[in-house]
Every structure is written in structure tokens, then in C-alpha cells.
Amino acid sequence: MFESMMDVEIAIPRSFPEPLASDAIDLEGEELRIVHVGQGDIAPSTVVWIPTLATVVAGDVVYNSNHLMLALGGPEEWNR
Secondary structure: OOOOHHHOOOOOOOOOOOOOOOOEEEEOOEEEEEEEEEOOOOOOEEEEEEHHHOEEEOHHHHHOOOOOOOOOOOHHHHOO
16 A cells, blocks of 8 residues: 555546537437436435436435335335
8 A cells, every 4th residue: 555645646637518508418419308307305406307318317306304214124114
């Protein structure tokens, strides 16, 4: 490992995020739409709508305060 913190190489960012100019992103000819959904875990929250695939990429916005680990329980536990 490293002998001291002075031996640590730190990456220098080459690009930085910028605010989107609109709610649409072109990705290799496909339109991705940013949809503002209000309150998720935090507000504001967004999801990505991909019209050509009829798909939403939502992350943790979709679970609506329910615990994500449902595999070890059943419907009785899910309603708690």
C-alpha cells in the first residue's frame, strides 16, 4: 500500500456537470425526457422517460416510502 498520504494520486476532474438547457436529451439519436415528479426521497425528484422504449428509468422514486427488500417477507409484512 501507500507509505504516506503524500503518495496518493488524486484524479483531477476534466469536465464538470452543467444544468440542462431543456427537459430533453439526445442520446445517439434517441430522445430521453426528464420528467419532474416532485417529492421522492427528496424534492425535487426526476425520472427519465424513453418514449421509443415506453420505459421509465425511475431509481428509488418509485418505491414511495416502502422498503425495497421484499423478498424475505410476504403480503402480511408488506402492509406494515
